Amino acid sequence: MIEKLFDLPDLWERLAAERRPIFLWGTGNGADKILDVCEVRNIPISGIFASDGFVRNRCFRGFSVTSWAETKGLCGDEKPIVLMAFASARPEVLENAKRIAAQATLLAPDVPAFGEGLFTRAFAKEHRAEILAARDLFSDEESRRIFDLVLTYKWTGEVSHLFEAVSDPTEIEKNILRPEQVQIYADLGAYTGDTVQKLAQVALNLQTVFAMEPDPHSYRKLAAYAETEKRFSLFPIQAAAWNTAGELQFDGSGNRNAGALANRSAALESRPVKIQSVRALPLDDVTGPTHVDLIKYDVEGSEREALEGSQKTILRSFPKLLVSVYHRVDDFFALPLLLQKSFPEYNRFYLRRDAGIPAWDLNLWVTKE
DSSP: OHHHHTTSOOHHHHHHTOOSOEEEEOOSHHHHHHHHHHHHTTOOOOEEEOOTTSOOSOEETTEEEEOHHHHHHHHTTSOOEEEEOSOBOOHHHHHHHHHHHTTSEEEOOOOOSSSSOOOOHHHHHHTHHHHHHHHHHOOSHHHHHHHHHHHHHHHHOBTHHHHHOOOOHHHHIIIIIOGGGOSEEEEESOTTTHHHHHHHTTOTTOOEEEEEOOOHHHHHHHHHHHHHOOSSEEEEEOSEEOSSSEEEEEEOOSSTTOEEGGGOOGGGTTSOOOEEEEEEEOHHHHHTTOOOSEEEEOOTTOHHHHHHTTHHHHHHHOOEEEEEOOSSTTHHHHHHHHHHHHOTTOOEEEEEEOSOBSSOSEEEEEEOO
16 A cells, blocks of 8 residues: 555645645644645635634635635535644544535645655655655554554545544553553653643652753743642753753744744744743753653654753663654654664664644654563
């Protein structure tokens, strides 16, 4: 199945050849990125609609924002193309997506949250060997199933593949995480402490947590939570996980595009940005000689730098690694290959994914068995 993909038109080629009307669902950063690609590739957009409750009397990029009912009414009996231009894992939004998919051809273009580049047939062919090599790294059939579905989605934009590409959290806990083994945990990109609290529910032997979060607003909530946590020692650190100590220019916009300013997509140059200077630290400087059992990397496109800044900790402890592999266009294959090259002692690679559109919350687990 994977080999056949390389000879098929990609989503953008398909849209350029489409004769049906194409509508955008949603406004915001994702819509800006999609509209920019459509303009470059001469893909006409017929209109923009928003979810009920978000329509209001407004315009976006020269289009009046309407409702889905109004948009569908313009098409008569014709089934239009709908491009979903925002991300969500909320059950009610996913149910609404399924309803729209029953009345239109619903697609969700894969535009990276950070950095440049676009997943196209030309990009895939250029990186074909790496894509197939990354697939071969995975240690079980479930990982290859998720990889194949995500790759097919990226190629076609068809959301049906994402509805299938969902992992069982109880299986992850039992077969990969094994929470009873986790005593020392490093959370890079700890946000408000939500992932710490989630782990603490199952890791009953948890003793110490190092939680790094650069965003000032999120950090305040993290620090407040740390003051209330009595079961284990929680050390909040207001810093970006990086490969060297210093200062970083940070986009503090307060949404999922917040992160190191160097990672900001050129497509968002016209968007307002709240630039802040934040401290950057390697994890090695935080943990010192402490043995660590688990490290989570969800650092908004800075996973490579954060891994480089963890080398001493990793080589000392060989902890389980949980790495987000969806922020940049090549993360889903480049980061597994980077880890295998940098730390050949690791011999188990697993890919798992939470529900949602687009292919976000795609997680790589790496263990040394």
